[in-house]
Amino acid sequence: MINVVKRRSKGDVVFNIINYTVFILITLICVYPFYYIFINTISSNDLSANGQIIFYPQQIHFSNYLRVFQLSGLGTAAIVSVLRTVIGTIAAVFGSAVLGFLFTKDMWHKKFWYRFVVLTMYFNAGLIPQFMTFRMLGLTNNFLVYVLPAIVGPFNVILVKTYIESLPPSLEEAAEIDGAGVMTVFSKIVFPLIKPIIATIAIFSAVGQWNSFSDTLIYITDSHLYTLQYILYTYINQANSLASMVKQVSGNNTAESITNAVTAITPTSIKMTVTMIVVLPILFVYPFFQKYFTKGIMIGAIKG
Amino acid sequence: MSNSAKANSEPNVKKISSWHSGKQKERFKLFLIALPFLCLVFLFAYLPLYGWLYAFYYYEPPLKLSQCTFAGLHWFQYLVSNTVQVKTILNVLRNTFAISGLGILTSWVPMVFAIFLTEIKSGKVRKVIQTCTTLPNFISWVLVYSIAYALFSYNGPINNLLTSMNIIPSNINWLAQDNHTWLAMTLWGMWKGTGWGAILYMAAIAGIDQELYEAAAVDGAGRFRMIWNITLPELLPTYFVLLVLSIANFLNNGFDQYYVFQNSFNQEHIQVLDLYVYNLGIGSSSFSLATAIGILKSFVSIVLLTLANRASKCIRGSTVI
Numbered sequence: 001m002i003n004v005v006k007r008r009s010k011g012d013v014v015f016n017i018i019n020y021t022v023f024i025l026i027t028l029i030c031v032y033p034f035y036y037i038f039i040n041t042i043s044s045n046d047l048s049a050n051g052q053i054i055f056y057p058q059q060i061h062f063s064n065y066l067r068v069f070q071l072s073g074l075g076t077a078a079i080v081s082v083l084r085t086v087i088g089t090i091a092a093v094f095g096s097a098v099l100g101f102l103f104t105k106d107m108w109h110k111k112f113w114y115r116f117v118v119l120t121m122y123f124n125a126g127l128i129p130q131f132m133t134f135r136m137l138g139l140t141n142n143f144l145v146y147v148l149p150a151i152v153g154p155f156n157v158i159l160v161k162t163y164i165e166s167l168p169p170s171l172e173e174a175a176e177i178d179g180a181g182v183m184t185v186f187s188k189i190v191f192p193l194i195k196p197i198i199a200t201i202a203i204f205s206a207v208g209q210w211n212s213f214s215d216t217l218i219y220i221t222d223s224h225l226y227t228l229q230y231i232l233y234t235y236i237n238q239a240n241s242l243a244s245m246v247k248q249v250s251g252n253n254t255a256e257s258i259t260n261a262v263t264a265i266t267p268t269s270i271k272m273t274v275t276m277i278v279v280l281p282i283l284f285v286y287p288f289f290q291k292y293f294t295k296g297i298m299i300g301a302i303k304g
Numbered sequence: 305m306s307n308s309a310k311a312n313s314e315p316n317v318k319k320i321s322s323w324h325s326g327k328q329k330e331r332f333k334l335f336l337i338a339l340p341f342l343c344l345v346f347l348f349a350y351l352p353l354y355g356w357l358y359a360f361y362y363y364e365p366p367l368k369l370s371q372c373t374f375a376g377l378h379w380f381q382y383l384v385s386n387t388v389q390v391k392t393i394l395n396v397l398r399n400t401f402a403i404s405g406l407g408i409l410t411s412w413v414p415m416v417f418a419i420f421l422t423e424i425k426s427g428k429v430r431k432v433i434q435t436c437t438t439l440p441n442f443i444s445w446v447l448v449y450s451i452a453y454a455l456f457s458y459n460g461p462i463n464n465l466l467t468s469m470n471i472i473p474s475n476i477n478w479l480a481q482d483n484h485t486w487l488a489m490t491l492w493g494m495w496k497g498t499g500w501g502a503i504l505y506m507a508a509i510a511g512i513d514q515e516l517y518e519a520a521a522v523d524g525a526g527r528f529r530m531i532w533n534i535t536l537p538e539l540l541p542t543y544f545v546l547l548v549l550s551i552a553n554f555l556n557n558g559f560d561q562y563y564v565f566q567n568s569f570n571q572e573h574i575q576v577l578d579l580y581v582y583n584l585g586i587g588s589s590s591f592s593l594a595t596a597i598g599i600l601k602s603f604v605s606i607v608l609l610t611l612a613n614r615a616s617k618c619i620r621g622s623t624v625i
Contacts, residue, residue: 012527027436027437030439033455051460108332108334109335126602127594128581130352131585133354148348154345182333183337211443211444211446236450236453279443286435
């Protein structure tokens with residue numbers, strides 16, 4: 001499609017102009033919101049609260065970021081979010097890799113157990129039954145609720161299994177003839193070979209863990225286990241808690257907060273700064289790992 | 305490895321010796337390694353089904369289920385018992401259908417997006433556009449809500465822009481009104497999902513045989529003719545599979561999006577089925593009723609999935625699952 005049409009007619013030029021314009025607009029619509037919030041967090045809080053910072057930052061300062069962690073609960077939430085992302089991702093990678101590998105071997109009633117796992121993608125017991133079950137298992141107000149359910153993701157298991165099956169079997173067979181046990185074959189030979197699909201799973205898992213919100217909402221009432229996403233949601237919605245937080249942070253510098261409207265903390269500045277903190281890891285990591293996303297989709301699509 | 309199995313002709317002896325053979329042991333050993341993971345699957349996907357029992361009791365926490373009165377089909381009958389309840393359910397279903405319906409109506413957008421993106425000759429520009437437009441897919445709905453809040457607030461840039469261009473007379477309180485809630489939800493869904501959805505189609509387009517286009521060019525086909533006669537037919541199978549899947553998921557709108565955007569103003573139009581079940585169960589502690597609704601939803605979803613699968617087999621010749 002790309003290289004074929006060689007003649008440049010007037011219609012072509014018009015089409016290209018319109019096409020480019022439309023896509024530039026779409027790209028701006030996708031990117032501008034992030035830009036808008038960012039420039040507001042580094043601009044004068046006074047102007048920002050009045051909605052006057054639209055296209056470029058004014059009266060730049062960084063005190064929003066420097067002081068945002070004085071908000072009680074935010075530091076804990078950040079730690080919880082990071083921990084669940086790291087531990088949850090490692091758990092998911094481990095679970096899907098091992099189980100996916102085992103399903104490529106001759107296992108006792110393999111077909112049955114494989115269907116057992118894959119079938120779970122197509123039904124859902126429901127919100128309340130799941131809540132009841134988790135409560136019964138002691139997973140409410142427990143950090144493990146972020147990790148344990150993520151270990152076996154049926155889709156990830158399928159991805160790994162399909163990928164391993166596409167590798168030449170001679171490598172595994174050679175190791176087995178040499179007397180390697182099955183887990184040695186897995187760790188020394190198979191796992192290094194499936195790194196691409198593992199990378200894809202790891203990235204999707206990490207993003208999923210970082211963005212996860214409803215599990216905190218439903219299963220956690222202990223504020224020490226709140227994640228950044230949950231805290232952000234409460235900040236946006238509860239003006240009251242924000243007002244007291246504003247007092248709490250600027251209370252340390254009352255003289256400054258009265259006289260300096262630029263750096264005085266406002267509910268708007270809190271909301272925006274926390275938003276930036278929550279989105280920044282994604283923004284940084286995303287361009288680098290984009291190719292893994294695309295690859296994962298293609299492998300998943302071929303199977304699905 | 306297991307020659308003893310082949311040597312014996314009697315079935316019973318064969319069974320015993322094959323059990324003792326190394327192969328069988330090995331197979332079972334592999335199962336044992338997998339067992340912990342299979343237990344996890346059982347605990348989190350199959351065990352909750354036991355929770356369906358709650359729909360058949362007058363469950364009142366903190367009493368245990370065994371101490372509560374059996375209710376039979378009471379909660380199911382309750383759903384259609386009084387006019388207020390019926391009205392609520394119909395409302396919720398209407399919202400769910402509307403939003404799912406709008407989703408299906410706009411399901412062609414990622415495909416068209418991909419087709420026209422491929423028309424941009426420069427690979428570098430395409431890559432930048434793809435990176436930027438797939439970014440919204442990777443942020444949470446909480447972040448989307450935060451962005452919506454920042455952009456559409458009373459003093460926000462959207463209001464400033466529209467009033468300065470005189471499109472609207474004065475600032476509108478976008479977030480505290482219920483006009484066009486369905487449209488807004490659909491648009492946010494499109495903002496978040498179009499770029500990402502297009503990736504699949506981009507990959508499909510990249511896989512189309514270039515010779516088809518060259519032959520068409522020789523025959524004098526223009527750009528649009530090529531899209532219509534070559535690109536589109538190649539993409540339709542993928543589109544169809546996704547369409548069938550979204551029909552199967554008609555009742556599953558998702559939860560996060562509607563929870564974060566819901567407020568006292570837009571309740572009437574934003575409460576989809578999943579959100580309603582949450583509000584009922586966890587919000588109002590009507591566990592039994594919420595479970596009953598969940599059971600009904602599961603049944604309908606399975607029926608939809610089977611129908612969609614059947615339809616796919618009839619039309620495409622192969623099933624989706």
